[in-house]
């Protein structure tokens with residue numbers, strides 16, 4: 001995704017989370033850091049006009065439009081380890097981690113590059129006592145968020161595979177990507 005290009009992540013049917021990673025296309029050791037994003041924006045949430053930051057604290061993507069307003073910067077991607085630990089699932093189960101691993105391999109990036117994603121449409125509420133509650137996404141059919149690249153990027157997006165909680169309202173659907 002060249003500098004200045006915008007990616008629109010669309011939820012065509014509603015209530016579907018999309019995990020999102022980004023890397024500097026020239027030097028992938030610079031990557032999207034949800035920690036730096038939380039730190040620089042001084043918030044666990046992100047709004048139109050704010051940036052997602054890299055681990056080098058450089059603005060990486062700017063939020064240019066958002067019809068939902070509830071996303072997550074806290075949770076790791078779902079993975080075989082997570083399904084085993086939290087749901088006792090030991091057999092095969094699709095996951096964001098495995099989807100990222102497969103897609104990033106085409107760019108010479110291995111699974112050590114999979115950090116905490118920007119979890120688009122994931123509706124995590126933070127209570128005063130620090131307790132986290134994952135609620136159903138607020139996204140309705142056709143809702144989207146749009147992100148502008150501040151420099152040349154590699155981005156990876158996956159529709160989340162969790163059907164065991166309210167993360168995707170109990171059933172998984174598609175995610176649509178447009179770049180322009």
Ligand SMILES: [Zn+2]
Pocket residue numbers: 019077078079095096097159160161162
């Ligand atoms: Zn997932």
